[in-house]
Amino acid sequence: MTSNSPKEARERIHSAHRILVTSHIRPDGDAVGSLLGLGLALLDAEKDVQMVLADGVPRALRYLKSSEKIRKKPNGNFDTIISVDCSGMDRIGEILDGYPKPDLNIDHHITNLNFAQINLVDIEAPSTAEMLASYIPQWDLSISQPAGEALLTGMITDTLGFRTSNMRPQTLNTAASLMKLGVNLPALYTKALHERSFEAVRYWGAGLNHIEMECQVVWTTLSDEDRKISNYPGKDDADLVNLLASIEEAHIAVIFIEQGDDTIKVSWRSKPGYDVSKVAAQFDGGGHKAASGASIEGALDEVKKRVIAATQVLTE
Ligand SMILES: [Mn+2]
The missing domain is CATH 3.90.1640.10 (inorganic pyrophosphatase (n-terminal core))
Structure with missing residues (x-):
């Protein structure tokens, strides 16, 4: 029992x-x-x-x-x-x-x-x-x-x-x-x-270089290359997703982090009224309404397309 x-x-x-x-x-x-x-x-x-x-x-x-x-x-x-x-x-x-x-x-x-x-x-x-x-x-x-x-x-x-x-x-x-x-x-x-390290802010810079927004969803990627050029030691996003989530026009923020082994770590953040844990669950991930994550197998571009399409269903 x-x-x-x-x-x-x-x-x-x-x-x-x-x-x-x-x-x-x-x-x-x-x-x-x-x-x-x-x-x-x-x-x-x-x-x-x-x-x-x-x-x-x-x-x-x-x-x-x-x-x-x-x-x-x-x-x-x-x-x-x-x-x-x-x-x-x-x-x-x-x-x-x-x-x-x-x-x-x-x-x-x-x-x-x-x-x-x-x-x-x-x-x-x-x-x-x-x-x-x-x-x-x-x-x-x-x-x-x-x-x-x-x-x-x-x-x-x-x-x-x-x-x-x-x-x-x-x-x-x-x-x-x-x-x-x-x-x-x-x-x-x-x-x-x-507080954050110099490397973490350089890593942010690399990620912010290719930020995109469409249908109130904002996203960017952090590739193995971005990590290398900024000398960032972790395989996380250095909390960049929270900076994306501060963008006024965006209701949902998503970040894609290449893990160097054909898996992509994805993190979602949302404003009240959007339950991103539902999207994360579609990709075998989990979390909370306002903050969720998943690890998805595949190449960065392909995973990005699938996840953004599934996420935009929430803001349509
Ligand atoms: Mn907790």
């Missing part, structure tokens, strides 16, 4: 000894922040904890204290496995091969598959980190300053600085409670959303 009771989650956590906490591949601020926030609270409760991310911590988030404790592979056995910010088992990557299904699944994606024994899924929550910032004290665990910084980073990044349409008063109350613990909101905001 599966359950969705936070009380049962609390009991499971308190009776646990060896805990694995994990999150999704290509981790974002909410994945790393939620993982660290919960992982550090469990370590403080003297649990034996391993925090594992298949792809490790992205360079841009390594300023988070204790993020160096996050490993790429689990070691040994666990009596409790916790997944945070993951809609499905496939999003965790290969690290759970040979391990049982997660005991606890804490997430806010509308596409969550309730794959664990206890599933705490709140699709109204703007971030998993916000859910955890409420659950951790409810579960009689404490939030240290580094854990609070991690959680607030998850909240800030998934809401793009408290400005996504799913923002609610509770989000600001939760952020305020973390500030009262001594967490420096302005400093985290600057780190998470404002």
Whole structure:
């Protein structure tokens, strides 16, 4: 029998000894922040904890204290496995091969598959980190300053600085409670959303060179070549899609990132009234109404044509 009771989650956590906490591949601020926030609270409760991310911590988030404790592979056995910010088992990557299904699944994606024994899924929550910032004290665990910084980073990044349409008063109350613990909101905001590397801005320049707009959909591509000429180290979009989404005339923004292996990573952002998770689902992707993604096999030009045609159905 599966359950969705936070009380049962609390009991499971308190009776646990060896805990694995994990999150999704290509981790974002909410994945790393939620993982660290919960992982550090469990370590403080003297649990034996391993925090594992298949792809490790992205360079841009390594300023988070204790993020160096996050490993790429689990070691040994666990009596409790916790997944945070993951809609499905496939999003965790290969690290759970040979391990049982997660005991606890804490997430806010509308596409969550309730794959664990206890599933705490709140699709109204703007971030998993916000859910955890409420659950951790409810579960009689404490939030240290580094854990609070991690959680607030998850909240800030998934809401793009408290400005996504799913923002609610509770989000600001939760952020305020973390500030009262001594967490420096302005400093985290600057780190998470404002600062970027010289290479990232050059990479933006390459992408902005071939931006296009039609039927209120704006898009651009980031090729392997763009990455090479700008010396950008990641295979992501350096958040360029959010800049495209700021274009006044566009209702939907799409970005295509060549992955160097015949797959194209696609990210969508939309203004209220457009559900891009439906388009992403057509390409085996997922996400939220306002922000979704997919990995699609094929050549850049061909994938671009198919995706733009499917996306423009929403704005027609
Ligand atoms: Mn999230």
